[in-house]
Amino acid sequence: DGGITQSPKYLFRKEGQNVTLSCEQNLNHDAMYWYRQDPGQGLRLIYYSQIVNDFQKGDIAEGYSVSREKKESFPLTVTSAQKNPTAFYLCASSIRQGARMDQPQHFGDGTRLSIL
Amino acid sequence: GQQVMQIPQYQHVQEGEDFTTYCNSSTTLSNIQWYKQRPGGHPVFLIQLVKSGEVKKQKRLTFQFGEAKKNSSLHITATQTTDVGTYFCAWSPYLLEYGNKLVFGAGTILRVKS
Secondary structure, three states: OOOEEEEOOEEEEOOOOOEEEEEEEOOOOOEEEEEEEOOOOOEEEEEEEOOOOOOEEOOOOOOEEEOOOEOOEOOEEEOOOOOOOOEEEEEEEEOOOEOOEOOOOEEOOOEEEEEO | OOOEEEEOOEEEEEOOOOEEEEEEEOOOOOOEEEEEEOOOOOEEEEEEEOOOOOEEEEOOEEEEEOOOOOEEEEEEOOOOHHHOEEEEEEEOOOEOOOOEOOEEOOOEEEEEEO
């Protein structure tokens, strides 16, 4: 079955620590995305990547970093500069854009990050 | 910038009652997508609307895109407990070559009393 795998499901961060959230997809999708969701709120875009070795900041990139060395993988690092990291993190992917048509995004099961 | 409001924020209905959530934009949208997120789960794509005045149905769910492409609605007829979750609208401020940069509404939380 094709899909998006996020790990770990739960993660705890200590003060001053960087942590990395994994996102792997076997859908052969070009584009990948990271969102942050706070309780009772919508999704906010952190970073997105259209193709390998390319990524752009979303609306709330400060305190986060990403890499896209392989098409299948788009890990997110939550750095110590992110002072309020407690949230639900969702990774998504989509196929290459068609002409004037948006494509649906497919989401992983998410990672819940908390501060110790 | 583009402002899109999703209302209501929360709705609690009796099983069998209807439910509607709305997304209203200050400017014209190129298209709109709808997602459902079950409690504790991840968003799942439901549908995309592109054309002015478009109406699409999926069993008990009816999706509409306004004539001016500034508003959209999701209507559920005779809600069931399986409809519980948060419903989001989402749109792209602009298109990308390889993907789409979606902006999500705040969502409407639906609770169903059985």
